[in-house]
Amino acid sequence: xxxxxxxxxxxxxxxxxxxxxxxxxxxxxxxxxxxxxxxxxxxxxxxxxxxxxxxxxxxxxxxxxxxxxxxxxxxxxxxxxxxxxxxxxxxxxxxxxxxxxxxxxxxxxxxxxxxxxxxxxxxxxxxxxxxxxxxxxxxxxxxxxxxxxxxxxxxxxxxxxxxxxxxxxxxxxxxxxxxxxxxxxxxxxxxxxxxxxxxxxxxxxxxxxxxxxxxxxxxxxxxxxxxxxxxxxxxxxxxxxxxxxxxxxxxxxxxxxxxxxxxxxxxxxxxxxxxxxxxxxxxxxxxxx
Amino acid sequence: xxxxxxxxxxxxxxxxxxxxxxxxxxxxxxxxxxxxxxxxxxxxxxxxxxxxxxxxxxxxxxxxxxxxxxxxxxxxxxxxxxxxxxxxxxxxxxxxxxxxxxxxxxxxxxxxxxxxxxxxxxxxxxxxxxxxxxxxxxxxxxxxxxxxxxxxxxxxxxxxxxxxxxxxxxxxxxxxxxxxxxxxxxxxxxxxxxxxxxxxxxxxxxxxxxxxxxxxxxxxxxxxxxxxxxxxxxxxxxxxxxxxxxxxxxxxxxxxxxxxxxxxxxxxxxxxxxxxxxxxxxxxxxxxxxxxxxxxxxxxxxxxxxxxxxxxxxxxxxxxxxxxxxxxxxxxxxxxxxxxxxxxxxxxxxxxxxxxxxxxxxxxxxxxxxxxxxxxxxxxxxxxxxxxxxxxxxxxxxxxxxxxxxxxxxxxxxxxxxxxxxxxxxxxxxxxxxxxxxxxxxxxxxxxxxxxxxxxxxxxxxxxxxxxxxxxxxxxxxxxxxxxxxxxxxxxxxxxxxxxxxxxxxxxxxxxxxxxxxxxxxxxxxxxxxxxxxxxxxxx
Numbered sequence: 001x002x003x004x005x006x007x008x009x010x011x012x013x014x015x016x017x018x019x020x021x022x023x024x025x026x027x028x029x030x031x032x033x034x035x036x037x038x039x040x041x042x043x044x045x046x047x048x049x050x051x052x053x054x055x056x057x058x059x060x061x062x063x064x065x066x067x068x069x070x071x072x073x074x075x076x077x078x079x080x081x082x083x084x085x086x087x088x089x090x091x092x093x094x095x096x097x098x099x100x101x102x103x104x105x106x107x108x109x110x111x112x113x114x115x116x117x118x119x120x121x122x123x124x125x126x127x128x129x130x131x132x133x134x135x136x137x138x139x140x141x142x143x144x145x146x147x148x149x150x151x152x153x154x155x156x157x158x159x160x161x162x163x164x165x166x167x168x169x170x171x172x173x174x175x176x177x178x179x180x181x182x183x184x185x186x187x188x189x190x191x192x193x194x195x196x197x198x199x200x201x202x203x204x205x206x207x208x209x210x211x212x213x214x215x216x217x218x219x220x221x222x223x224x225x226x227x228x229x230x231x232x233x234x235x236x237x238x239x240x241x242x243x244x245x246x247x248x249x250x251x252x253x254x255x256x257x258x259x260x261x262x263x264x265x266x267x268x269x270x271x272x273x274x275x276x277x278x279x280x281x282x283x284x285x286x287x288x289x
Numbered sequence: 290x291x292x293x294x295x296x297x298x299x300x301x302x303x304x305x306x307x308x309x310x311x312x313x314x315x316x317x318x319x320x321x322x323x324x325x326x327x328x329x330x331x332x333x334x335x336x337x338x339x340x341x342x343x344x345x346x347x348x349x350x351x352x353x354x355x356x357x358x359x360x361x362x363x364x365x366x367x368x369x370x371x372x373x374x375x376x377x378x379x380x381x382x383x384x385x386x387x388x389x390x391x392x393x394x395x396x397x398x399x400x401x402x403x404x405x406x407x408x409x410x411x412x413x414x415x416x417x418x419x420x421x422x423x424x425x426x427x428x429x430x431x432x433x434x435x436x437x438x439x440x441x442x443x444x445x446x447x448x449x450x451x452x453x454x455x456x457x458x459x460x461x462x463x464x465x466x467x468x469x470x471x472x473x474x475x476x477x478x479x480x481x482x483x484x485x486x487x488x489x490x491x492x493x494x495x496x497x498x499x500x501x502x503x504x505x506x507x508x509x510x511x512x513x514x515x516x517x518x519x520x521x522x523x524x525x526x527x528x529x530x531x532x533x534x535x536x537x538x539x540x541x542x543x544x545x546x547x548x549x550x551x552x553x554x555x556x557x558x559x560x561x562x563x564x565x566x567x568x569x570x571x572x573x574x575x576x577x578x579x580x581x582x583x584x585x586x587x588x589x590x591x592x593x594x595x596x597x598x599x600x601x602x603x604x605x606x607x608x609x610x611x612x613x614x615x616x617x618x619x620x621x622x623x624x625x626x627x628x629x630x631x632x633x634x635x636x637x638x639x640x641x642x643x644x645x646x647x648x649x650x651x652x653x654x655x656x657x658x659x660x661x662x663x664x665x666x667x668x669x670x671x672x673x674x675x676x677x678x679x680x681x682x683x684x685x686x687x688x689x690x691x692x693x694x695x696x697x698x699x700x701x702x703x704x705x706x707x708x709x710x711x712x713x714x715x716x717x718x719x720x721x722x723x724x725x726x727x728x729x730x731x732x733x734x735x736x737x738x739x740x741x742x743x744x745x746x747x748x749x750x751x752x753x754x755x756x757x758x759x760x761x762x763x764x765x766x767x768x769x770x771x772x773x774x775x776x777x778x779x780x781x782x783x784x785x786x787x788x789x790x791x792x793x794x795x796x797x798x799x800x801x802x803x804x805x806x807x808x809x810x811x812x813x814x815x816x817x818x819x820x821x822x823x824x825x826x827x828x829x
Binding site for chain 1: 338341342343346347367368369370372373375376377379381383384385387388389390393397398401402427429431445446449642645647660662663664665667669670671672673674681682711714715716717718725
């Protein structure tokens with residue numbers, strides 16, 4: 001996934017605001033224990049992706065992250081000894097021993113998987129909507145090298161993807177036996193290292209190693225309607241996430257028995273979360289660069 | 290005072306057995322346009338990296354001697370500080386553009402030199418105008434072609450106005466049009482901006498006419514330092530693989546070799562091979578050329594039924610994107626050697642992938658009379674094992690002339706050897722694998738010196754299999770191909786014998802053809818010498 005400037009309110013917001021807005025979604029994904037509010041956070045992320053014109057990119061991310069959810073759920077169900085409601089008895093299994101699958105362990109695994117999907121989706125939304133070049137400018141006064149590393153890493157993703165595609169194509173052209181996975185892994189790792197060396201050499205000759213910052217500072221941009229809209233949205237998202245955690249509205253516990261409040265207050269919090277996230281997308285004035 | 294001075298520089302890469310630079314001493318004056326020539330592995334890239342301070346600061350190794358750039362010693366100053374004086378451009382544009390848009394890339398380079406915001410904005414605009422890339426500034430870099438990316442990288446190199454610019458084969462991945470544009474651009478920057486240019490290049494015929502001075506490297510040593518005319522005279526005896534086709538033509542006629550098409554024409558006129566004499570020979574030569582074309586066409590017609598590859602109305606249309614191939618019809622007969630030419634993005638690589646069934650046409654049909662072996666652009670992509678013998682069997686290695694290198698690591702092979710190994714991988718062992726009906730190669734001569742190209746030609750001729758080669762190298766095509774297919778925007782716009790297709794143009798033409806203005810369809814120096822001497826039988 002890589003950044004492309006698109007005509008959307010989120011792309012039109014300055015990078016620090018778009019980044020803060022994604023961070024608010026990330027915060028909700030990290031601290032919310034309740035699956036309903038976690039689900040609402042996922043709806044916020046996917047909805048924002050669609051409204052920002054990057055829905056297809058997010059769908060690709062979902063395609064590989066949903067199997068991850070299922071995997072986490074299955075592993076937790078098989079290895080966890082907690083929970084009282086047995087839904088499947090496997091008996092004695094090699095390595096695992098006596099294995100009983102409980103409803104609580106299955107649901108807990110599913111919530112863990114859902115959290116992982118939310119976090120991955122927010123990351124994907126961030127890389128598709130936040131301009132890495134602006135992020136570099138933003139952080140160069142604080143931690144120039146870290147910001148540059150992050151930016152270059154983002155830029156190199158499509159390059160390395162193309163490298164991997166080329167490597168796979170070349171292997172399909174082999175006349176004899178296909179090489180083993182280890183050999184391919186070794187070759188692709190060597191390719192990545194070669195690329196990294198080339199980029200490092202380029203950065204060196206561009207004067208990155210002796211980067212001198214001019215004391216005059218950077219340019220000043222006035223705040224746009226989208227900057228203000230997403231700033232408020234980010235504040236509301238963070239506030240709702242923290243408030244539900246502190247007030248216990250979003251409480252959830254899996255063991256020994258499931259306890260996940262799904263009352264009006266929880267549902268209201270989920271609705272507020274979704275509205276707060278998506279309302280800024282309604283204003284589509286001035287979104288073209 | 291000289292801009293750069295190297296004094297007895299000797300450098301050995303970490304773990305290398307012999308030095309990459311051996312007692313190199315030279316000085317560069319402000320405003321010079323210098324071409325750096327030599328075979329692959331002769332030390333050209335290492336010398337350029339020495340100017341940039343990457344040697345020894347970035348690569349490590351053992352360094353002796355002294356390098357001074359703009360009064361700074363490279364022993365005391367690293368690449369970051371030297372970047373104020375020297376800008377560097379390498380071969381692969383993909384890894385030289387690190388930010389998301391050309392504007393950000395240029396700003397980044399300017400800001401690294403401590404320019405204020407207003408100065409950065411002005412430098413970016415001026416550089417974009419100078420390189421005619423103002424329309425590219427806000428486009429995502431993923432959407433740029435190789436030539437455009439190389440232009441952006443050049444812009445980032447020039448934006449801080451370095452006094453010295455070092456370029457390492459910057460045209461190797463560009464089509465002839467973009468390559469000539471880049472050389473012209475460098476000449477203009479050199480003349481207008483007094484920028485000193487050091488350009489390492491394999492296709493000397495492209496740049497010797499533009500330069501003031503030539504340095505020739507061999508096994509890490511500087512073996513020639515002088516002007517381009519002197520270099521050509523020297524190379525006739527000392528380094529024949531560096532002789533340009535134009536120089537070979539003049540030498541074949543007993544004239545003194547000169548660089549550049551314009552000067553070569555003048556030399557021919559002065560030598561008594563002017564328009565009237567050429568016309569006399571040309572008419573006879575045309576007879577020979579037409580005879581050869583007829584013979585080739587006749588062979589195509591006779592073998593039509595036993596075609597090794599037949600593409601019928603092949604389209605390749607991207608979802609939500611343009612059509613890469615637009616109704617291509619192409620038939621290859623057994624043993625035929627065909628060159629595919631065209632600008633970057635014309636559809637050459639896509640066509641080869643269809644031939645090898647790596648892609649399926651969205652419309653149309655591709656039929657092959659057997660296995661199609663495809664060697665893609667980067668031979669390294671095929672080489673995934675630790676030893677040569679693990680990549681291909683003994684029979685395949687022997688077939689490509691790599692017997693005896695079985696225990697070597699593929700990365701330790703030279704560029705030409707790596708390519709032959711990749712060819713062995715796709716061809717397979719002659720004892721075990723089905724012999725391919727067709728061999729496809731995608732830009733196999735990229736970055737190759739002439740000796741390696743000659744080896745490749747000999748190898749492919751020895752196989753006797755039909756060959757389809759996508760290339761930007763008209764000299765290679767003239768030496769190897771029996772037929773040229775020119776693609777533009779996914780369509781076949783010309784299909785004929787090399788003398789038909791390559792003799793009349795400017796970009797897709799050999800240097801010999803450009804010197805003769807396409808007269809008689811002569812493409813190679815030997816043919817032209819025969820033509821100008823009135824020896825009609827030379828091509829018959």
